[in-house]
Amino acid sequence: MTTTNRRSPVNPAPAMHQERPPVDTSRPNPARRYDYWLGGKDNVAADRQSADQIAQVFPQIRTAVRENRRFLHRVVGFLTAEAGIHQFLDIGTGLPASPNVHQVAQNIAPAARIVYVDNDPMVVTHARARTTSTPQGATAYAHADLRSPQTILTDPAIHATLDLTRPVGLLLVAVLHFLDDHDNPHEAVTQLIEALPPGSYLAISHASLDRLPVHTAGQLAALTATGAHGSFHPRTRDEITAFLHDLEPVDPGLVPITQWHPQRAPKPETSTEETAIYGAVARLP
Secondary structure, eight states: OOOOBTTBSSSOOGGGSOOOOOOOOSSOOHHHHHHHHTTOSOOOHHHHHHHHHHHHHOTTHHHHHHHHHHHHHHHHHHHHHTSOOOEEEEETOOSOOSSOHHHHHHHHOTTOEEEEEESOHHHHHHHHHHOOOOSSSEEEEEEOOTTSHHHHHTOHHHHHHOOTTSOOEEEEESOGGGSOGGGOHHHHHHHHHHTSOTTOEEEEEEEOSTTSOHHHHHHHHHHHHTSTTOOOOOOOHHHHHGGGTTSEEOTTOSEEGGGSSTTSSSOOOSOGGGTOEEEEEEEOO
């Protein structure tokens, strides 16, 4: 990932980043596993083995991650075109998958500005090499972790790219379920929201076992409880709703992602039961 600033919206400014830690390929990584399910090639054997084991229990997982991407595209299109949001903070962005947030937003508003954040150094490296902003806009990247929101909020890339006195679209798409309760995910979201001005928006999607058959839900819970696949903490609809506390939900509120503005492109292509993911967009008053 290459950080850009307002004086140079496309060219890199690598001096703003510290040296990255080595990539651990011995353990599965959520971003690389997600890439594998989407049909990408930026993954290793450990990711593929983990992904295939999860798919044996929940065969619809590839469908679910594709629908999550469609949800993300609908959200960014809505926020850019209808809510007037032209700057985004995308945390837990994962490996680049076209179209990405900046492509969707800048197709509508060429001057849109986007900062991507991820805690995986491989994501940072690949996204730097592949992402190019429009001349009018900007893309930048921060290597930081949602578990430490202040490291995100103080990253130079954010302050060089976004104007935090103007509304921002905060995207937490398919990332909060990787935080256990001891990671204080609600406090992390609260800190991020408090750093944004009124009129900003929060968009989330979050895995849930609510709508899965009891047998499938039990198998998934048992598989992920081993720790071999990394941290994974699906939550109930009520638990996910708590992340939207004191915000103004955009209609239709927190719903299965296939039911969020399904008339917008790209339209959902599957049933609610095959996604096992809730999504919502809410406005900061």
